[in-house]
Amino acid sequence: MAKPVEQLSQVIVRFAGDSGDGMQLTGSQFTSETALLGNDISTLPDFPAEIRAPAGSLPGVSGFQLHFADFDILTPGDAPNVLVAMNPAALKTNIRDLQKGGTLIVNSDAFNERNLQKAGYAANPLEDDSLAEFQVHSVPLTSLTVGALKGIEGVTPREAERSKNMFALGLMSWLYGRPIEPSIEFLQTKFAKRPEIAEANVKALQAGNAFGETTETFAVTYEVKPAKMAPGLYRNITGNQALSLGLVAASRLSKLPLFLGAYPITPASAILEELAGYKNFGVRTFQAEDEIAAAGAAVGAAFGGSLGVTTSAGPGIVLKAETIGLAIMLELPLVICDIQRAGPSTGMPTKPEQGDLLMVLFGRNSESPVPVVAARSPSDCFDAAIEACRIALKYRTPVYLLSDAYLANGSEPWLLPEMDALPDISTRFATEPNADGEFLPYLRDEKTLARPWAVPGTPGLEHRIGGLEKADRTGNISYDPDNHDLMTRLRAQKVAGIATDIPELEVDDPDGDAHVLVLGWGGTYGPIAAACRRVRNGGRKVAHAQLRHLNPFPRNTGEVLRRYDKVLVPEMNLGQLLKLVRAEFLVDAVGYNRVSGLPLRAAEVADAIEALVDQ
Amino acid sequence: MAKPVEQLSQVIVRFAGDSGDGMQLTGSQFTSETALLGNDISTLPDFPAEIRAPAGSLPGVSGFQLHFADFDILTPGDAPNVLVAMNPAALKTNIRDLQKGGTLIVNSDAFNERNLQKAGYAANPLEDDSLAEFQVHSVPLTSLTVGALKGIEGVTPREAERSKNMFALGLMSWLYGRPIEPSIEFLQTKFAKRPEIAEANVKALQAGNAFGETTETFAVTYEVKPAKMAPGLYRNITGNQALSLGLVAASRLSKLPLFLGAYPITPASAILEELAGYKNFGVRTFQAEDEIAAAGAAVGAAFGGSLGVTTSAGPGIVLKAETIGLAIMLELPLVICDIQRAGPSTGMPTKPEQGDLLMVLFGRNSESPVPVVAARSPSDCFDAAIEACRIALKYRTPVYLLSDAYLANGSEPWLLPEMDALPDISTRFATEPNADGEFLPYLRDEKTLARPWAVPGTPGLEHRIGGLEKADRTGNISYDPDNHDLMTRLRAQKVAGIATDIPELEVDDPDGDAHVLVLGWGGTYGPIAAACRRVRNGGRKVAHAQLRHLNPFPRNTGEVLRRYDKVLVPEMNLGQLLKLVRAEFLVDAVGYNRVSGLPLRAAEVADAIEALVDQ
């Protein structure tokens, strides 16, 4: 007899286990199954810090959270309502997040002396009442798996045991009515080389699935109906993947070969690794000796006519500053991707933060203006990357593209763009002298103030550029006082002028009569939008605007800010955008700031908004 | 018959000639003679850019400006009223600055075909009326000198000719009634090894002096009475000298050995060179392979208990950012001296600018607060250096000390401090466990929030520190979200708290009823104060405050700003302090910004003030 099915509108599941337990795989498979059902989804992996800690230890715990629903969702969710804990350490580090009354599935086999002690449990939590406030399902996942795999040729007990994550996946799939066929296919291709391992995993998956059906512990199963999402072809994608694809697309759209200069660093390495796979797209990836060389090589490539890009995170971005300053003087296109992580210094390499905004704006000697673009969600990294490249190429300037560890590793469904909907960002090289017979490398385009881009190999346009101040138009070295003042202002005007070339700031203010505006930027879009929803559901009014362009600001920004009595600026830093808008628009905006190495939670932002609304 | 003597209240003299003409020496000797007469003085050398350009060429011109008066003066002066031009190139590049009706003394011997053409003169300006608006004294300095030196044993014609700058000095000394004895002494010691050269120079000096007396061209001589200055012992000093002495003094006052890690760069190299001479003060100077190593070595020295200092200019300071971020995490004392020069990138290495303020405040990944101190005049670099060291040591934090190319090379009389008036900035190392038997490296002082400084060699306090986020109190690696938020705020509070430990912002508002406040910072003190004087002499009211502490601001800053209807912020940048005060205090301050690679001129600032007052 099939068990009763209960309808749910949304579920937040977290898989947690030891680094060796394969939680990331389990999570992403559950995600694929879910995506295929047409739910909206948002995921957030939570890696252990940097290197593998000893098995069973607290620092060794790896987690994967999935939020799926029958409506469009904005975040991976604050607190999970289902937690799968593969060992005591996983329980210890994650239980605090589980909703009261939430469902807890634990692998009871792992709760032995050693593991308990490694996790710092005096007593076995499964045996005292410390978990009383949750619905605990204590399942001997390991032994059940090993049992189910008895007799498979050539599978060692160790390997059999390793399949327990698939057992858990099977169980969860059953519990939430997910089809396991895609996972079966996946396993068969993944382990094609070792069919017996494939068989073991599949068997474990099926066993887990069957276990749910047969066991008493689970009374009901749940169903989450498909979400109403814009029609079209979707794909689940992480921020780093989307950013990489965006760069490849920009290369195609600009008809320029892509050159990436990079030095590995968490959480940006994946972009280098991803792009290294696109050699048939003419993509050149250069793993440099350090970040300075990575940026320098990108500048050299740009001088030669490539789309020069360099990627890193805070500790590496800061090293590139002098080179970016050179690029500002050279007025060559360059895109610098900063996948922000918690700092200062080495900080917390795997954790997200928005701490680099002021650095990318001001972190170079003297007046060195640069445009800054920030992505708002994993899939948005694709569009943001193209936009950054567009500005860099059109205005011959370095552009910073800001993402963060949360966008980089988080994933969401991505409505694939129509090819012909992608912008044409092609640019033109100088091929002819531009001043009756002469070539003046700093003779600017009247509208954009961009200078001509004459690449080596172009006869007759031979010229020298460099980091010393240069005379207007000719680009020759100049120490003339007025010229320096002029050039300083021209460089600033060029960047400021981009404001006329970017969309106005959009405000989400359903009834147009809110008094409080929440202004965010980049990766906080999800939590802030979700928070506004809650606030509105609570009957209050609030408006939301999310900045994509941090420099220059959209031309209507000041006007928008002044439209509201109060402005709240939530940030994963101590108030960097806040400083900028207060300085530029003299509005008495207030900040909501949390610097915990975690994405903002919708709940905390909602509380902050409500407090301000009710003030 | 002695010529009539005319009384003057102030004179601005500029010596200009080829790099090879010894103008710097001439200028500084004239300065010493003048100082001894008790005039107040302010000087500004103007070096050619970086390397020696070909003799006689425009880029090869070297200048030295001296402003002396019978009252206390604030700047080297805007426009000279006397110009000594040793060749056509010097005339060409400097004449535009000479006051209408000003005195021009030229070495007519140098105005030959070749030199004129090198300087880009179609016709000889001494022969057409292009100099009509000046009092031109065309003197054959070279031939007169060579003539005067005939018959000195062992002096080549070339060497004789080289003495023409002393002839010019002698002439100028006569014209302004300066005693030449000090210069004679100076020459005799300088050339002690080559007495014939000493003799030649002295002869030339005396000849020039006599020439003034005898020749017709000069009808009168001038006298500038001593200035009423605070009584005491004075010495003429440049900013880089004063800063170096300040660091040595800080070392003594803190009882810590001074370690300087530096990599040569204009205009900061002189500090490394100066300090390299104080080995008997226990000063260790380390010329590193680059700026990163220079800063790193200073951090290592600080870890070991030295007063760690690193010096550079923009392009080098920007490279140190990652290392400073580490020092912020380590919470070790460190002083970073930024001798600002015009940028961005390599920019104009020998020219001053105030472009690095936002960089030193924000140019590091993530939230990394640092105190910033700025010197206001050449001699003030001494006190500013001690203050920077005081804060660094007391609060265990990196501190930026800002100077600029103008302060660095400019000079003024320095009233020597009483030894016992110098502050005691000694600090204490941790020697004992601080938490019942245990040593917690991040257990803070309640008042200052500074952590203990336990140096290697101290038994029982062995500990490890690093750039990863650390747990409050223990300093162990921690990825705990709340701890990171706490530590981020603690680091910020520690720096913000320094506001209670620095003097309030002083306002110069003679009658206390001005409506306009001029707010400056650092090296613009002289021009702004001079400008305020003019404005007041013109019958208008204006108040002036000059910030020495840029982070944190003095605690009364907001209150001061709000006291005035209008606030003008003059800066040698595009408005960096302006941004900060607008953001922090929401006052609608306006900027006066000139980025020309020259110190602000009192006149232009005065105009800006008057415009605002009259608005």
Added chain:
Amino acid sequence: MSENGTNGDKVTLTAKDYRTDQEVRWCPGCGDYAILAAMQSFMPELGIERERTVFISGIGCAARFPYYMNTYGMHSIHGRAPAIATGLAVTRPDLSVWVATGDGDALSIGGNHLIHALRRNVNLKILLFNNRIYGLTKGQYSPTSELGKVTKSTPMGSLDWPFNPLSLAIGAEATFVARAIDTDKAGMTAVLRAAAEHRGSAFVEIFQNCPIFNDDAFTFVRDDKEGVNRIPLRNGEPITWGAGGEKALRQRSDGSIEICAASEDGVLVHDAHHEGAALAFALSRVTQDSHGGTPVGVFRDVERPVYDDLMAGQLAAATEKLGEGDLSALLHSGETWNIA
């Protein structure tokens, strides 16, 4: 060795005393464990108090080392350890300063600081944990990875010709250059001892296995039970190896080194103290690929003025000559004048 216990009288140190309360966070089976163990048991014999010993590292798995040594320590930033350690060593000649670094940390981003520390001959002991991979960032190739290596960042194989760390160090004027193997405790201890005894910069390459991202990179010498691959360098002795010590090294007239039978003449007698760097360099070119053997031990160990000593000397000389600096006199130096 011994230091003063809290109760004032001498206590003898053991390996245990060098352990910290921090949980060691390397992957199971990581070669770093062996290196740590060897270091902890070697330290006591050094005869230096724990508080006068300092470990400075950059960033990387290897760079976690200081956290696990109960001495003073700094886990600094990527590649900068040699520079930071230089500042410490130069100002504190009383300390024993060690640098723990990886092949990426020392040779990629930190290459410049390394070669400059070596040429200056600063009194540092630099331990390069060479696993020929970036471990901490999860498996990209490093400057010591072999050409064509397939890694996360090089799906079609790496394009960079690798550094030979010893050749680079010798080319950078290093005065002490050695190689050890993580699992060879005896050999490593001998090398560490020699490094510690050498006044000046000591550069030690340690073959370190990274079972997770570059397993078996050094199996040929790590598990070389019969000694068919390890070429032990013993000062003053002929350079021979092989199961029965039948193989030997000899110098060709073109300066390169060839293999010959131990019985033949012209067999090289190892002289680590030879002032000229040419032979040590030639030995550094002897590799498994080129010669079917890998020299292990001290390649070069010569005396040269030490940067820290020279600096201390100049300070002393200046003080000797000018006397202990007098601040007041300094400020009043130069031309001064009085205003009444």
Added chain:
Amino acid sequence: MSENGTNGDKVTLTAKDYRTDQEVRWCPGCGDYAILAAMQSFMPELGIERERTVFISGIGCAARFPYYMNTYGMHSIHGRAPAIATGLAVTRPDLSVWVATGDGDALSIGGNHLIHALRRNVNLKILLFNNRIYGLTKGQYSPTSELGKVTKSTPMGSLDWPFNPLSLAIGAEATFVARAIDTDKAGMTAVLRAAAEHRGSAFVEIFQNCPIFNDDAFTFVRDDKEGVNRIPLRNGEPITWGAGGEKALRQRSDGSIEICAASEDGVLVHDAHHEGAALAFALSRVTQDSHGGTPVGVFRDVERPVYDDLMAGQLAAATEKLGEGDLSALLHSGETWNIA
């Protein structure tokens, strides 16, 4: 050589064509003038259009070089030229890319970029103007300044043991290493020619006199009329020198090199193409101080895969295998699902 003139037909280039309209701003008597002249007269024979020639430099007097060459050029930032040039060379194999750098620019702040460019064997021609001083910043000692050098920043003498640029380059796996003298136009031209012909990184140290801050640093070889100090390296020929060619070099069994009479046996026959780096290294240790002679010419010139070629090869191979990348297909790759 020739390129298309504005009127379409071939015009022949001369040294003059490589001059720019910029006033040359070096001090009178600076060795840089001679290097510039030699380069400008050598360029035409290279057979490469001016627009396909690029000079990249860092900062320093030497680094002003590009402004005076009428080709494409970049005067970048201190020490970074090799990195910037790498990006250009790797993306534009059709260009002839030259790096002009000084001893401070290349060996102090830029040391790491230099050694990595050399090991990668990027197709760059790196000219190191070695004046053993920091010229542009007015006379501080450099990494090639002799120990004990009194300069502005070292009033009591420098403490750092200097780099031997050639030893460092060879230790960094350089495939082409040579030395020339600013005033020796013929010799320099020969070296430049060999460097240009070498595919891959070519490293050339040029002794350059700085009359202002380090005059006469190389007088012993610059004004060596009789050739008593210059040891000319001629490939395939015995290495001899001296007024009457009476002196010669020979290899000791310890790998170092000694002086002998040209008549004795065992005289080294120079083989720049020898694959092993040991001999070139040994030769790099022959200096005026140690041997009373200074080798000049090409020390090492061997073939090794070039980074740029390898990269181009991988792109071609990938395209060959997977076909010219299809953006749409790429975006649609991975698991997708349709929402109606």
